[in-house]
Amino acid sequence: xxxxxxxKDKLRDRPRDKDREEALLKKLLVTxxxxxxxxxxxxSTGLIELERSSLxxxxxxxxxxxxxxxxxxxxxxxxxxxxxxxxxxEMERILARLKAGDIVVSTELLDQLHHRVDSVExxxxxxxxAASEESTAADDKSCTGQLxxxxxxxxxxxxxxRVSNSVGSVVTPRASTGQKQPLTESLRISAAKxxxxxxxxxxxxxxxxxxxxxxxxxxxxxxxxxxxxxxxRKLCSPAQTTSRTRYSSVHRISVYGIAGQLLATPxxxxxxxxxxxTDFMEKNKTLALLNQRLAxxxxxxxxxxxxxxxxxxxxxxxxxQLSMIPVSTLxxxxxxxxxxxxxxxxxxxxxxxxxxxxxxxxxILEEVKDALLHLLRNCIDHGVETPEQREQIGxxxxxxxxxxxxxxxxxxxEIVISDDGAGVDLEKARAAAVRVGLVTAEDAExxxxxxxxxxxxKSGVSTSPMITEVSGRGLGLAMVREKAEKVGGSVAxxxxxxxxxxxxxxxxxxxxxxxxxxxxxxxxxxxLPTRHVERVLRVGEAEIKSVENRRTIQLPEGPLSAVHLxxxxxLPSSGNHSSAQGKHSVAILDWAGEQIGFFVDEILxxxxxxxxxxxxxxxxxxxxxxxTVLGNGKILPVLNIQEVMSSAVATASGPPxxxxxxxxxxxxxxxxxxxxxxxxxxxxxxxxxxxxxxxADAWNSLAQEGFDLVVSDVEMPHMNGFDLTVKxxxxxxxxxxxxxxxxxxxxxxxxxxxxxxxxxxxxxxxSFDQGNLLEVVRRLI
Numbered sequence: 001x002x003x004x005x006x007x008k009d010k011l012r013d014r015p016r017d018k019d020r021e022e023a024l025l026k027k028l029l030v031t032x033x034x035x036x037x038x039x040x041x042x043x044s045t046g047l048i049e050l051e052r053s054s055l056x057x058x059x060x061x062x063x064x065x066x067x068x069x070x071x072x073x074x075x076x077x078x079x080x081x082x083x084x085x086x087x088x089x090e091m092e093r094i095l096a097r098l099k100a101g102d103i104v105v106s107t108e109l110l111d112q113l114h115h116r117v118d119s120v121e122x123x124x125x126x127x128x129x130a131a132s133e134e135s136t137a138a139d140d141k142s143c144t145g146q147l148x149x150x151x152x153x154x155x156x157x158x159x160x161x162r163v164s165n166s167v168g169s170v171v172t173p174r175a176s177t178g179q180k181q182p183l184t185e186s187l188r189i190s191a192a193k194x195x196x197x198x199x200x201x202x203x204x205x206x207x208x209x210x211x212x213x214x215x216x217x218x219x220x221x222x223x224x225x226x227x228x229x230x231x232x233r234k235l236c237s238p239a240q241t242t243s244r245t246r247y248s249s250v251h252r253i254s255v256y257g258i259a260g261q262l263l264a265t266p267x268x269x270x271x272x273x274x275x276x277x278t279d280f281m282e283k284n285k286t287l288a289l290l291n292q293r294l295a296x297x298x299x300x301x302x303x304x305x306x307x308x309x310x311x312x313x314x315x316x317x318x319x320x321q322l323s324m325i326p327v328s329t330l331x332x333x334x335x336x337x338x339x340x341x342x343x344x345x346x347x348x349x350x351x352x353x354x355x356x357x358x359x360x361x362x363x364i365l366e367e368v369k370d371a372l373l374h375l376l377r378n379c380i381d382h383g384v385e386t387p388e389q390r391e392q393i394g395x396x397x398x399x400x401x402x403x404x405x406x407x408x409x410x411x412x413x414e415i416v417i418s419d420d421g422a423g424v425d426l427e428k429a430r431a432a433a434v435r436v437g438l439v440t441a442e443d444a445e446x447x448x449x450x451x452x453x454x455x456x457x458k459s460g461v462s463t464s465p466m467i468t469e470v471s472g473r474g475l476g477l478a479m480v481r482e483k484a485e486k487v488g489g490s491v492a493x494x495x496x497x498x499x500x501x502x503x504x505x506x507x508x509x510x511x512x513x514x515x516x517x518x519x520x521x522x523x524x525x526x527x528l529p530t531r532h533v534e535r536v537l538r539v540g541e542a543e544i545k546s547v548e549n550r551r552t553i554q555l556p557e558g559p560l561s562a563v564h565l566x567x568x569x570x571l572p573s574s575g576n577h578s579s580a581q582g583k584h585s586v587a588i589l590d591w592a593g594e595q596i597g598f599f600v601d602e603i604l605x606x607x608x609x610x611x612x613x614x615x616x617x618x619x620x621x622x623x624x625x626x627x628t629v630l631g632n633g634k635i636l637p638v639l640n641i642q643e644v645m646s647s648a649v650a651t652a653s654g655p656p657x658x659x660x661x662x663x664x665x666x667x668x669x670x671x672x673x674x675x676x677x678x679x680x681x682x683x684x685x686x687x688x689x690x691x692x693x694x695x696a697d698a699w700n701s702l703a704q705e706g707f708d709l710v711v712s713d714v715e716m717p718h719m720n721g722f723d724l725t726v727k728x729x730x731x732x733x734x735x736x737x738x739x740x741x742x743x744x745x746x747x748x749x750x751x752x753x754x755x756x757x758x759x760x761x762x763x764x765x766x767s768f769d770q771g772n773l774l775e776v777v778r779r780l781i
Contacts, residue, residue, distance in 0.1 A: 029079050040120060044333065046061055047336075066092065194322050215301050233284070323362045323510075334403065338380065341380045348387050349380060356403075360507065372415070383500065393498070395420070422497070423495045429452055432461045436461065461478075518630075520601050526569075526639055539553050540583055560588065560595060568598070568648050607630070610628055670694050694716040699727055711742060713742060739758065741763065742763045
């Protein structure tokens with residue numbers, strides 16, 4: 001009977017055990033993803049080192065890479081990820097043959113190993129494709145002489161659940177030493193928890209401001225009481241004749257605060273029917289005692305306030321330090337990126353990184369990551385010459401790209417990305433700026449080197465002769481500047497023709513305490529981020545001019561466009577905005593090198609603020625970045641300077657002009673499906689579109705009517721896209737017609753052929769995106 005009951009209990013417990021195992025496996029998978037990411041990064045770095053190493057160094061590096069593959073395989077087996085386990089096992093086999101000397105290091109072998117690491121990374125992210133698996137299988141056969149062996153699913157083995165001591169999930173027990181030992185010196189904590197801790201610590205900042213206000217109010221009360229006491233003692237002197245006179249005189253004194261209201265009551269002052277001198281002496285004693293108690297209370301409050309400020313500042317600073325990570329965390333993937341980009345562009349370059357151990361805020365690195373990647377691509381695509389070109393001008397075949405990280409001042413970090421390539425063609429930069437209407441030809445001729453170099457950060461300016469998916473749109477460096485300024489930093493460039501280019505990013509180590517200037521517009525109050533306020537000033541009516549129906553203010557350095565902030569935010573007009581002295585308050589805002597003056601009714605104060613989101617119900621409000629709570633409890637909107645500047649430009653532009661006639665585009669494509677797709681995309685964007693089935697058909701259409709742009713495939717019967725472009729450039733009437741080649745051909749030779757025949761843009765179908773196509777079209781016409 002008992003055994004039967006035990007069986008029932010065991011059957012009942014099985015589902016619970018299964019649930020517990022599944023929950024444990026889920027937790028382990030989270031841990032595994034983190035650990036696997038570290039192993040993948042180490043594998044990529046090791047393979048890059050192996051490619052650069054000498055024969056004497058190879059054995060040690062191969063051993064290191066082998067260990068990383070082995071560790072990743074074991075971790076994958078522990079959490080039952082058979083696909084990654086199998087991929088790592090095949091890497092182990094190749095590396096084992098390298099260790100044994102059966103095969104040697106070669107470019108093809110390294111490409112295959114990099115491909116395996118990439119496929120593991122793709123699987124880790126949750127994606128894989130048949131083509132990748134087939135190519136991996138082919139690589140396996142070529143390297144090992146065998147087809148890859150797939151690993152059968154293995155149930156979790158408790159002895160293998162100790163994935164990694166560094167992860168902090170499960171730690172191997174240690175022998176007892178009689179003292180408590182920490183499980184690990186470091187813990188892995190999710191970034192979300194750290195962000196939550198930082199937000200909560202920053203929530204204390206308004207309390208610090210509130211404590212300052214309360215201390216100031218109490219100080220005012222004490223000062224008022226001291227002033228009143230002096231007058232009271234004068235009234236108590238023998239010169240005063242009657243208590244009635246004394247009472248009426250004191251009662252007329254203006255007394256501030258709670259203590260003053262208490263002392264100003266007739267009950268306190270009314271003389272009692274006893275000796276007047278005794279009565280005054282008692283009141284003087286009471287008044288002195290009250291004054292002493294208030295002074296002592298103020299002293300304690302000031303001491304508590306200073307302690308609160310110190311602890312809040314320390315807590316916020318320590319919380320920010322938790323988010324500090326080495327810059328090398330971001331830069332670890334860059335050597336492989338440089339290698340891949342060089343292979344795609346047919347160039348050779350070494351990447352040297354220095355100072356990566358310097359720590360900065362994780363959020364800042366996240367914000368500027370794309371900017372750094374673009375600068376790196378810019379060095380390879382625009383700066384570095386081909387090996388043949390470098391040899392012709394006496395440079396080493398392999399270019400050198402350097403990333404140097406160094407501290408600047410007490411709270412900033414400088415990241416310099418430089419190359420020894422061709423440098424920026426400043427003449428082309430000026431010509432591009434004139435072409436897109438940023439400057440006039442006369443102004444461009446007057447620019448010095450520094451002013452000309454700064455043009456490359458303007459949207460639409462590019463020195464690349466052809467638009468590709470890597471560069472040429474004139475948007476990348478504008479984005480770099482925007483990203484740097486978004487985190488409170490800056491970017492500058494220095495270049496020498498034929499010697500190279502250096503980009504310098506100056507970034508804060510942490511997000512600085514946010515300071516804002518409070519302004520009033522009508523009855524509304526707003527906060528302007530101080531870092532974007534170039535200056536504030538007051539101007540008279542004589543300094544406000546109208547130029548081409550736009551208001552400007554006269555500054556020593558020249559006229560500056562100005563609008564009223566209320567008009568930009570579409571607030572009800574409050575009438576005359578000038579002060580009693582006829583002066584107007586102006587805040588000059590700066591974003592991405594552009595400045596605009598904003599009239600406001602009053603500039604109140606600058607103070608430390610904490611920006612909070614408007615909540616899920618208001619994910620985005622035009623011109624508003626968030627809200628802040630001041631020390632006095634008022635909730636004010638914090639303005640989004642980028643959007644405010646854009647809105648100001650639209651406001652100053654006045655009523656919309658008459659629309660231009662739609663641009664005409666010729667689409668050349670032999671595939672009816674692709675032809676219809678491109679036609680619909682362009683027509684939906686407002687263009688007039690005519691189609692042609694091949695190059696010959698397109699040439700006939702060009703002979704009969706004019707077009708603003710040609711979008712053409714390359715591989716077509718009768719006449720391909722390259723030949724069509726050659727004919728267009730050779731004809732005097734169509735020589736200046738922009739041509740965009742949209743093709744499946746993505747080799748370096750095909751891109752170079754597109755540039756040689758005179759195409760303005762080269763879009764690869766494998767990375768085709770309608771947004772990219774429309775962006776290219778808008779840029780060209």
